[in-house]
Amino acid sequence: MRILERLWASLDERLGLAPLVEFARHKEVPRHRTSWAYYFGGLTLFFLGIQIVTGILLLLYYRPTAEAAFESVQFIVTRVPFGWLVRSIHSWSANLMILSAFVHMFSVYLLGAYAKPRELTWWSGFALLLLAMGFGFSGYLLPWNELSFFATRIGTDIAGKTPLVGPWLLRFLRGGDDVTGATLTRFFGFHVALLPMLTSGLLALHLLLIQKQGMHVPEGEAREAQRRPPIPFFPNFALREAAVWLGGLALLAVLAAFFPWELGVKADPFAPAPAGIKPEWYFLFMFETLKLLPPHVLGIEGELVGLALFTLGGLVWFLAPVLDRGSRRGVRSRLFLLLGWLALAYLVSFTVLSLAGVFP
Amino acid sequence: MIPRAVLPLAGLVLAATGLSAPRPATLGPPGKAAVDTCLDCHRSLDESRLSQPAEQAAADIHRLQGITCAGCHGGDPTAEDPEAAMNPALGFQGAIAPTAVPALCAGCHSNPAFMLRYAPNIPTDQAAQYATSRHGLALAKGDTRVATCTSCHGAHGVLPADDARSPVYPSRIVETCERCHGDASLMQTYGISGREVADYRQSVHYAALTQKNDLSAPTCNDCHGSHGATPPGVSSVSNVCGTCHLTQRELFDLSPHKEAFASIEQPACEACHGNHAIHAPDDAWIGVGEGQVCGSCHVAEDGGGQVAVQLAAHLGGASRAIAASRERVARAERAGMLMDEALVQLEEAHQALVLARNQVHAAALATLEEETRRVLAAASKADQLAAAAEAEIRFRRTGLVVSLVAILAAMVALALKVRSMER
Numbered sequence: 188m189r190i191l192e193r194l195w196a197s198l199d200e201r202l203g204l205a206p207l208v209e210f211a212r213h214k215e216v217p218r219h220r221t222s223w224a225y226y227f228g229g230l231t232l233f234f235l236g237i238q239i240v241t242g243i244l245l246l247l248y249y250r251p252t253a254e255a256a257f258e259s260v261q262f263i264v265t266r267v268p269f270g271w272l273v274r275s276i277h278s279w280s281a282n283l284m285i286l287s288a289f290v291h292m293f294s295v296y297l298l299g300a301y302a303k304p305r306e307l308t309w310w311s312g313f314a315l316l317l318l319a320m321g322f323g324f325s326g327y328l329l330p331w332n333e334l335s336f337f338a339t340r341i342g343t344d345i346a347g348k349t350p351l352v353g354p355w356l357l358r359f360l361r362g363g364d365d366v367t368g369a370t371l372t373r374f375f376g377f378h379v380a381l382l383p384m385l386t387s388g389l390l391a392l393h394l395l396l397i398q399k400q401g402m403h404v405p406e407g408e409a410r411e412a413q414r415r416p417p418i419p420f421f422p423n424f425a426l427r428e429a430a431v432w433l434g435g436l437a438l439l440a441v442l443a444a445f446f447p448w449e450l451g452v453k454a455d456p457f458a459p460a461p462a463g464i465k466p467e468w469y470f471l472f473m474f475e476t477l478k479l480l481p482p483h484v485l486g487i488e489g490e491l492v493g494l495a496l497f498t499l500g501g502l503v504w505f506l507a508p509v510l511d512r513g514s515r516r517g518v519r520s521r522l523f524l525l526l527g528w529l530a531l532a533y534l535v536s537f538t539v540l541s542l543a544g545v546f547p
Numbered sequence: 548m549i550p551r552a553v554l555p556l557a558g559l560v561l562a563a564t565g566l567s568a569p570r571p572a573t574l575g576p577p578g579k580a581a582v583d584t585c586l587d588c589h590r591s592l593d594e595s596r597l598s599q600p601a602e603q604a605a606a607d608i609h610r611l612q613g614i615t616c617a618g619c620h621g622g623d624p625t626a627e628d629p630e631a632a633m634n635p636a637l638g639f640q641g642a643i644a645p646t647a648v649p650a651l652c653a654g655c656h657s658n659p660a661f662m663l664r665y666a667p668n669i670p671t672d673q674a675a676q677y678a679t680s681r682h683g684l685a686l687a688k689g690d691t692r693v694a695t696c697t698s699c700h701g702a703h704g705v706l707p708a709d710d711a712r713s714p715v716y717p718s719r720i721v722e723t724c725e726r727c728h729g730d731a732s733l734m735q736t737y738g739i740s741g742r743e744v745a746d747y748r749q750s751v752h753y754a755a756l757t758q759k760n761d762l763s764a765p766t767c768n769d770c771h772g773s774h775g776a777t778p779p780g781v782s783s784v785s786n787v788c789g790t791c792h793l794t795q796r797e798l799f800d801l802s803p804h805k806e807a808f809a810s811i812e813q814p815a816c817e818a819c820h821g822n823h824a825i826h827a828p829d830d831a832w833i834g835v836g837e838g839q840v841c842g843s844c845h846v847a848e849d850g851g852g853q854v855a856v857q858l859a860a861h862l863g864g865a866s867r868a869i870a871a872s873r874e875r876v877a878r879a880e881r882a883g884m885l886m887d888e889a890l891v892q893l894e895e896a897h898q899a900l901v902l903a904r905n906q907v908h909a910a911a912l913a914t915l916e917e918e919t920r921r922v923l924a925a926a927s928k929a930d931q932l933a934a935a936a937e938a939e940i941r942f943r944r945t946g947l948v949v950s951l952v953a954i955l956a957a958m959v960a961l962a963l964k965v966r967s968m969e970r
Binding site for chain 2: 264418426429434436440446
């Protein structure tokens, strides 16, 4: 123990860590009826941690070329000890991370936590969700199987419809006119270098802002939060969060062991697209909406109209702290609350109906 | 190959009908439809008997190649006046008698110099073959009910044989032959049952042709010939089947059955497989029991019968081993295991079983036994891989249970700790 104390004293002397410890000692989390919402940011962070660890393990064997990618993943899941588990956990954890991030985002929005002074936290969180979806989109192609190949072709096709920059964006994403080995190499680069770098920076900012501004107390919960004693962050809240993380780990273990992520068949660029190609579930609401739109709306291409609407919707969502003027004074607009519930209902219903095979 | 003896006969048939190519005036340049006033007039006639041929001729290969109506019917295809167009002095004849059809077609189709200009890739021996066919021989005797060229190819809307709409396209030949051969009352006058086409429709060959769209699957003309249509004789059945089933024929030629069948005039393949209604072969056919094919000649006590029983036993054992391994591998696959290697072994076992089954044609017990040993070895490897997968599944489940218990215990411990701290 004396060694540890001396080590701490030595570090504190050089780095001035005592104020940080003091900060942690006094950090508190408000206690009220919607305190459960505070756990989802941490849970998303936990799944991100799992992604980093399992991703690094997969990197030991994965080969990012059209000739070897599928075979290397096949090797991982059949020959490498516990390779099946690592790959399955990586795939499931990616999905749970995005699910948890969506829950986190909607709870933040519906509880009004985006309001002043937390605009930057909201914006960095929004960008982090986009990055997470970018991770999902780029990672989906990496096993180079039939489904991922054609889903990437459709996904990049949609990106290519963007006005003005569409053709350039399509070629940038694909590394050519079609999805080829060049696309795979590029997506691999995005997945393991570019996106992690951007995510690290934004995540650091996001966490820093949360520490700086403290936890938000929703409008209707202020009185209860004042009445009840707050939860000390260390060790109470940290232990509670650890229990939630363990719950996430248990769920992950069950999913990975009982529903190992399928590898499918190797992509054949010359084969016709198989029936029922779908993107990952978190893109389904966009995919189905674009499919439902008529070929032309008011003389404009249907897909283009759809993309414009999604961009507009995303922009309104992103700018909610600015557009919802009342939120700056602590009075939330009913319109924005209604918009939040409508967006949630739309996302959930389209995703569930698509998964249930209701759409043609 | 046409027997030499019938060639003079074919020559006679053709010569007797004044075989000759059409007059140059009735032809246009090759590959380009020529001026043909017959079509202009006949299209506008009310009587369908007269207008229909002109309408059918729109897609006719002859018309498109520059052969006018007058090429077959005579007359002047450039004359506007019907009397001049249908001038008997220019060889005009209306409906052409069935007996005259082969010679009329042969006028061009048996003339290599003529055919070189219009369709150099078409053989020119159809008429010679036809003359040797059952149809041609009967026609030569004055039987006008038999098929001539137009019965199968059509008269006015003739399409190339490789056009999917043509009545002689592989997938449509059955219907074409059936028009006559499905008529039992007509066929019985020739000593044919009339069930042949219906039987063929039950066969694996018809299934391959129509369900898998395999145009190489045999249809009527592949076994009987097209223009020289004739039933294959007892001695040539194995040659006909062996055209596609080479290995089986070679093995059969090595078997003691070859000479035995020949001595009792038993057709080779047909004796066990039948002719038109050829079903997918089954191991259960082998043996001397009721309904088993070897029992037609052998009894359980004779040498051949004993070999048959052993062949059946080996094949049965091999099939059961594959089925059992396949089921076990499938179970492991359903449980989420990747079983690619086991599937390769099962495929190897299946291939070896196919080779073993082939050996039945040679009635070669020793070789068949050797092949079935390969089947058993590959099936056993697949089985071992399935067993290893099952062990892995058990390990994973145990690991999962242990991990879950540990995680849940940690969660409970944390919950208790938090509660004690906040009490």
